Amino acid sequence: MSDAHAPAAPGTGRSAAPGPLDAAELRTLDAHWRAANYLSVGQIYLMANPLLEAPLRPEHIKPRLLGHWGTSPGLNLVHTHLNRVVKARELDALCIWGPGHGGPAVVANSWLDGTYAETYPDVTRDGEGMARLFRQFSFPGGIPSHVAPETPGSIHEGGELGYSLTHAYGAAFDNPGLLVACVVGDGEAETGPLAASWHATKFLDPVHDGAVLPILHLNGYKIANPTVLARLPEEELDSLLRGYGHEPVHVTGDDPTAVHQALAAAFDRCLDRISDIQRRARSDGRTDRPRWPMIVLRTPKGWTGPHEVDGKPVENTWRSHQVPLAGVRDHPGHLRQLEEWLRSYRPEELFDAQGRPTADVLACVPEGPRRLGATPHANGGLLLRDLPVPPLERYAVEVDKRGTVLHEPTRVLGGLLSGIMAATAERRDFRVVGPDETASNRLEALYDVTGKAWQAEVLDTDEHLAHDGRVMEVLSEHLCQGWLEGYLLTGRHGLFSSYEAFAHIVDSMVNQHIKWLRTARRLPWRRPIASLNYLLTSHVWRQDHNGFSHQDPGFVDHILNKSPEVVRVYLPPDANTLLSVADHALRSRDYVNVIVAGKQPSFDWLSLDEARAHCARGAGAWEWAGTEDGSREPDVVLGCAGDVPTQETLAAADLLRRHLPELAVRVVNVVDMARLLPAGDHPHGMTDAEYDALFTRDKPVIFAYHGYPWLIHRLGYRRAGHPNLHVRGYKEEGTTTTPFDMVVRNDLDRYRLVMDVIDRVPGLGVRAVALRQAMADVRTRHHSWIREHGTDLPEVADWTWSG
Incomplete structure (x- = not known):
């Protein structure tokens, strides 16, 4: 077992170790870090006996061990030191936790700073609440293992990696008083989106925007492999990050005292640099692009956890990524090792007899909304104002x-x-x-x-x-x-x-x-x-x-x-x-x-008032476009969704009006695609009665759709009239060609729609055979015309609505 939890030197004078922290600060920061580590381990393993008031027994252990330990001690270290600078400098800060699978760490820290109990009053900041905190983690009816919306202080779900830094810059834009710290995992740093995100400094305005402080955490491993950036020599990595436009400050080590001192110095240096950049831009009018600081933190993966398990190295290897000790309930040796691990944090120094954090643990924690778990910037609706949309x-x-x-x-x-x-x-x-x-x-x-x-x-x-x-x-x-x-x-x-x-x-x-x-x-x-x-x-x-x-x-x-x-x-x-x-x-x-x-x-089809009414309905019949007289149901419904399909549908309706005036045609336009779903499947969905009134139960529906035609079938497959539904849409036929040729290639053109009507209205095929043939002939002529002239047919290019 690692001896990484030894407290700093006692006393209140300056520490012998070089750095900005005196002995008291070093002691209290280390206490907070140890408490967060203890709580992180407890969430992964324990469902009872949270304060180890009795020897661990199998029934105290969760039956399914889920979670990620490997990144948690590093996240706890960063959180502890962010607490220090936020409190000392009275900063408004938000942190984005890139290794979001380190959920135990972020939850542990929000419990320590009191925001978890304020958000979830049953998870009190004492022994009883600690028991609930442990039991609920990755447990049925509880909370996920990742940093999720349920986590106070979070705006970033870390289940999918690559997006922490771009989220951080988004949070900083137009937030001039905000510091956004962002922990970037070294596995995450291998993704394309994260690699591009380093360039966001070219868009950050020191005058009107806040600051982003990236913290690249190199613990060396992903689930089963080393990470690329962690294996680069420091000089090469430094050159890479400087080439991106950053000023890296490196912190490396596995001795807690030295790392605490170095990380505290790194935060002070970076925040001083940020203050200087903002002062020069805001007061002195400097417009040159600054080199923003960042921290490169190298600490062991699974730091302070088991060194070895079953004779295999775990700490500082990929084996610490998730659950270092498996099968604890059924393996007495693992159970004993887990208890030694938990007791190595000396919880009796960190929590009082009621399980409440001690004064040393809470010494670095800010107050009120400056706590990372309580910042209103992580619950943006608290700050949101209505958008002033002009008339x-x-x-x-x-x-x-x-x-x-x-x-x-x-x-x-x-x-x-x-x-x-x-x-x-x-x-x-x-x-x-x-x-x-x-x-x-x-x-x-x-x-x-x-x-x-x-x-x-x-x-x-x-x-x-x-x-x-x-x-x-x-x-x-x-x-x-x-x-x-x-x-x-x-x-x-x-x-x-x-x-x-x-x-x-x-x-x-x-x-x-x-x-x-x-x-x-x-x-x-x-x-x-x-x-x-x-x-x-x-x-x-x-x-x-x-x-x-x-x-x-x-x-x-x-x-x-x-x-x-x-x-x-x-x-x-x-x-x-x-x-x-x-x-x-x-x-x-x-x-x-x-x-x-x-x-x-x-083409413009609707006035603003008509557009508002149509959008409020989401789907509706355009009476002016059809040929219904109200005395009977339509013979056919022409449905459409999308601007080009609408134009082709109305052009088809125009042809039908001129060539088959006796045919009762209804034109239905859909703006809100969810209206096609049943009411029970979507809040905007139509009831069967509404749908049947619009599209009928038994008449053919020729639907011209903007996208892939099978979507319309999927949305309406349970409707009574679905057997009569025929959809035209995009079917992966495309090239560099004329606009009208695109719809012809995909059988969405007006002539094809008229042919569909003739084919599907009972009895019309025999009566309108000449019209159908004429429509097919136009399509044939179209192909020859565009190859000769490079433009669409005049009757298409010059068409306007004549209804």
Whole structure:
């Protein structure tokens, strides 16, 4: 067993060990660290006898041992020293725990600082509460083993690695008084998103933003392998981090006294440097990009745990990653070794007879909201203010005659976003992020109000770069996602604009955010935060110029697989419906909203008032587009969702009106995709009665959909009319071609839709054979025309709504 728990030298004078801590500070910091380590081990192993008032027996041990010990002592060390500087310097601080599987450590520290008992009053800060704390960890009906939403002081779920540092910067943006410490695990540091995150210093404004202090914790191992950065010589690692633009301060060792002194000195040096950077920027007007400090902390994995188990080395090896001593209930030797391990922390010095932490343990703990477990920045809804969205009337387009005037919907939306940027100029709590596509996506009106955040070199040929910009562009979807998540979780608002096909890059990240929101909604102490809003544009049907590589509408499918209480998907068909949807999404709380809208010119169908009413319904019949007279059910329903499918559907309805005027056609447009689900499956879902009234129970439904057609079948497969549902959508047919050829290639064009109607309305196939043949002939002529002229057929290119 390690002797790593020996207390510092007694007394109140200066310690003999070099460093900033006197003997009393060294003693109390070490006491806090030992207490946190003891509590971490107890959570993994114990379900009774928390203070070891009796010898350990098998029944005191959990039947299933779950959790991660290896990273916990390092996290406890960092937490202890953060307590010291936060208290001494009266800092407002937040910590992001990258090795989130070290959940025992973060839970232990929030219990020590009192926030856990304040959040969960039954888990009191005494022996009885300690017993509950231990039993609930990784136990049925308890809490997860990771740093989860249930953990006070956390905004970061560490189950999936790679995102801690981008979350930290997101939290720091527009938070000038906040220090965001971020522990980066060395396994996590091997991921692509984390590697890109080191560049976030090029976007951090020392005037208007807070500071991020990365703490790269090198304990040498992942689950079963060494880590790359830990095996680099210090000189090579130092050069790498300096090349990223950081100023590393190295702390290395396995002697507690020396490490305490060195880490305290490192924190003091880094925080002094941060204060100097901010002073020079805020008071002296310095605009050169600073080299921000960071800490590189090398300590043994599983430090203070068992040296060996069954003759094999454990401490400072990968074997300490999870549970160093397995089968404790059934292995007397392991049970004895566990008791020795726990007693080596000398709990009788750390907790009084009632199990309460002693004065030495709590000496370094800050008070009130400065405690890391109590910071309001980790419960962003406490700080959130309503977003001042200007009246939509300022930006709406006039619709005097439907389907005759074209606007670029996202350009219209850009005006609204610019208005929000202007309205939040003083309070600075709204940002737009995207991977180098803001202007490409027609949102450049934002630049009338703010520039693009940028701290690196600026050339004369550059445009719209600004130190204090609130538009953020970097060609990493991971960074955009992480920045925005950190920003939202700490109480602000924002929008992520992306090409539709490349939203998939953050599939896994949005999974974790959705899970976080779903869990947080069940915790009454977590206040609602602003929704994560995606604008997916440059979409599949207007990526004919970039070609097949840029065509993929499947992000919607991915999102609609997730928790129905959290996810929302909107496909506005024109500019005014986009404004209405965006207004709703930007004001909403605790959702992930996906809005798919085009940036290319498209027809205006609805006035603003009509758009608002239609969006409130989520799906509805457009009586002006159909040929129903109200005396009978329609012969066929033309359904549509998405801007291009809507245009093709209305063009098909126009053809049917002219060539088959006796046919009763109903046109149904869907804005809110969740409306197609049953009411019991999603809060926005329709009852069977509502669905049947809109789509009928037995009439053919030809549905033109923006994405993969099977999604519509999945959403409606239990409806009575599903056997009559025929869906056209994207079927992986794409290339560099004309806009109309894209829909022809995927059988979503107006002529194909008319043919579908003829094929599926009973008796119509015989009566309308000539019309069907004419529709097929146009498609054939189309193929020849585009190959000769390079443009679409005149009757397509020049078409307008004539209803």
